[in-house]
Amino acid sequence: MYQYISQQYEEKDFSHADQREGELDHCTFTRCRFKGTHLEEVTTTGCHFIECDFTGALLNASIHTGSAFTNCRFQGSNLFVTKFVACKMVGSDFTGAQLDGITLQGGDWSYTNLRRANLSKQDLRGIRFVEADLYEAILEKAILKDADLTRAHLAKARLKGADLRGAKMDGVDFKSLDVKDARMDIQQAVAFIRSYGAIVN
CATH class of the missing domain: 2.160.20.80 (E3 ubiquitin-protein ligase SopA)
Known part of the structure; x- marks a missing residue:
């Protein structure tokens, strides 16, 4: 030692x-x-x-x-x-x-390359992932509450069962995500719906 x-x-x-x-x-x-x-x-x-x-x-x-x-x-x-x-x-x-x-x-963890990383079931609350490369990352059942995912590259990321409530997701392409069974707050749900062209009043 x-x-x-x-x-x-x-x-x-x-x-x-x-x-x-x-x-x-x-x-x-x-x-x-x-x-x-x-x-x-x-x-x-x-x-x-x-x-x-x-x-x-x-x-x-x-x-x-x-x-x-x-x-x-x-x-x-x-x-x-x-x-x-x-x-x-x-x-x-x-x-x-x-x-x-x-x-x-x-x-x-901003601007990190975490492509295809397996972070399933991780408690990642409050972590900054600004513009991080999370392409095809496995985030199933991960806790991402209050994390900062601003402009993070999440194409083909697996978010099934993840908790996204309170996470900042400005600039994220929701259409590229697998969010089945993920937990979202109202603001995220509206952004998700709008990404498919819906008009929310």
Whole structure:
């Protein structure tokens, strides 16, 4: 077990290193590489990861609280039972990442690439997904109450049984969604009906 406090790293290559079970407290990593790095059970608090590459990294059971991962790459990384609490993930790419058992509590996931991500049954209330790419994402029975889905790309997303009440959905193409059994508020229901050309007085 190791601990880094208030450390700063720029363009450092941690690829394929064994960095598991560490504690990172208010550290900053800029354009660092963590390709294939073992980061199982790592905890980060108030850290900043800027344009870092986590391709193929193993982050299983890691916990991140108040940290920021901006414009980072997580392609093919393993995030099994990873927990993100009030984290800023703006612009990060999760293409092909293993997200089973992941927990998202609050935070800002705007402009992220979550294409085809399985987030079914997740409690995603209050999270910002502004202009996030959720194409073909599985959001069945997810709780999206009060989430911000403004202009999110939700084409072919599966929202069956999801709770959308209170979510901001300005600019969302309702005709591209599968919302069978989803729970909507009145404002969303009206927007949904109008998207099919109905006139609501």
